[in-house]
Ligand SMILES: Nc1ncnc2c1ncn2[C@@H]1O[C@H](COP(=O)(O)OP(=O)(O)OP(=O)(O)O)[C@@H](O)[C@H]1O
């Protein structure tokens with residue numbers, strides 16, 4: 122874990138080393154000052170030597186200024202190292218998430234990834250800064266101040282020893298009590314983020330179902346639980362300060378009491394008593410800081426683990442050695458394909474054998490959950506098969522360079538998305554170099570040109586996040602146009618015209634047949650009318666091929682197909698109702 126994190130310090134290694142060095146400089150200056158003060162009192166004030174006061178005073182100012190400088194520099198280096206470290210972490214995580222395959226993504230929740238990228242990184246950033254500054258400062262300050270105190274008066278300094286042990290025990294007790302609570306808060310953060318994320322993304326659904334009150338209540342509970350945990354932890358932590366003050370004032374009282382007696386009999390000078398009192402503060406503050414660093418480290422350990430998990434996640438779709446960069450044609454072959462979403466899990470596709478020639482149009486129909494989406498997702502290698510193989514252009518998809526393959530296979534996902542930005546910008550996701558004319562051509566093919574022209578800003582119309590300001594059918598057509606701009610050899614439409622009216626749907630298919638005859642087109646649809654003029658139609662049932670043929674052949678031989686066709690032509694019905702009911 123530490124090795125992975127260390128690699129992310131990168132160019133900020135210099136700052137990370139300079140910070141503790143500056144902190145040591147600051148401590149040394151802090152330690153010298155009480156000594157000088159003692160000298161001013163004992164050799165200057167008591168002996169009436171004004172010159173000595175001036176000289177030592179000047180050195181003291183210098184030491185203080187240096188101490189300040191070291192402190193400021195340490196702070197700056199520390200901040201730079203910690204923020205840089207956090208930036209590197211975020212970048213590395215983000216970059217790695219981009220390489221995730223669909224099955225990697227299935228493993229993490231979106232909310233979980235967001236928490237890891239934000240809260241967890243911030244935690245680690247704070248902890249890192251604290252560690253850089255305090256991990257050397259506190260122990261060095263504690264030890265040096267202790268040595269100084271002992272060199273002045275071992276008898277009085279032993280009071281500190283007792284105080285350190287007592288305070289130490291109390292702090293360990295406090296920290297161990299709070300640690301459990303802090304651990305718990307991270308789990309609650311995930312819940313809270315999940316709740317916010319889900320709710321905000323689906324805010325329209327929440328409103329449609331008038332679930333605001335329920336959602337408010339749910340959020341209130343989640344944030345209330347978080348508050349309770351923090352309150353519990355903080356309640357114990359507030360004991361820190363009074364405990365600290367009790368010890369400090371106790372020490373001062375004892376030192377003054379015994380010190381005064383020693384001064385009277387001449388065992389101690391007034392100046393030395395002053396220094397001792399100064400070290401008192403140093404020693405106990407260092408102990409306090411150490412305990413805080415300890416809390417920080419334990420608190421950030423959970424965050425660090427969650428970050429490293431994302432950093433070390435490897436995409437399970439690695440390119441093979443010497444990958445192919447050219448897809449020969451749009452032919453597709455499924456050979457004895459079996460597929461399960463989880464290794465060793467239940468197969469959602471079994472024994473699939475299909476051969477599709479380049480340029481063919483193939484329709485896929487079947488009830489919901491019959492694995493239509495699962496089947497086509499194997500073609501652009503969004504998932505890998507668990508058995509058999511899928512070939513594109515005569516070659517196993519695993520032999521291709523992933524980018525080359527996905528550029529040749531355009532897929533309009535069932536749950537597709539538009540991004541915030543103009544229509545043109547969205548279209549250029551398909552092909553960054555597309556000219557305006559090419560964009561229009563693609564939109565014409567997808568029957569989107571008309572409604573885009575009718576919009577006030579035409580192709581420069583701004584699309585809101587998730588495409589919330591266009592209708593469902595418009596969004597689907599924009600997504601088809603975007604896929605067409607890739608000029609793919611294979612076009613996969615997963616229920617992509619479900620929200621488009623039948624007439625427009627038919628015009629889209631006509632345009633495809635005329636304008637892109639060489640492209641292999643695979644169309645998943647619920648409506649028979651969307652696929653009936655395809656070269657072949659595949660009927661899927663429960664992950665298995667139930668029928669394969671033309672519309673006429675299937676009408677004659679395939680029971681499922683015939684029933685659904687009858688029910689749809691006689692009004693209503695779809696693949697789940699199989700026509701009987
Ligand atoms: N990401 C996933 N992880 C695990 N199981 C999944 C995943 N996606 C789908 N499944 C399962 O795979 C099976 C087939 O789902 P699939 O989405 O392929 O059906 P479909 O035919 O496309 O249905 P629909 O017509 O509703 O889109 C279902 O039982 C579903 O629960």
Ligand SMILES: [Mg+2]
Nearest residue numbers: 493494495535
């Ligand atoms: Mg589907």
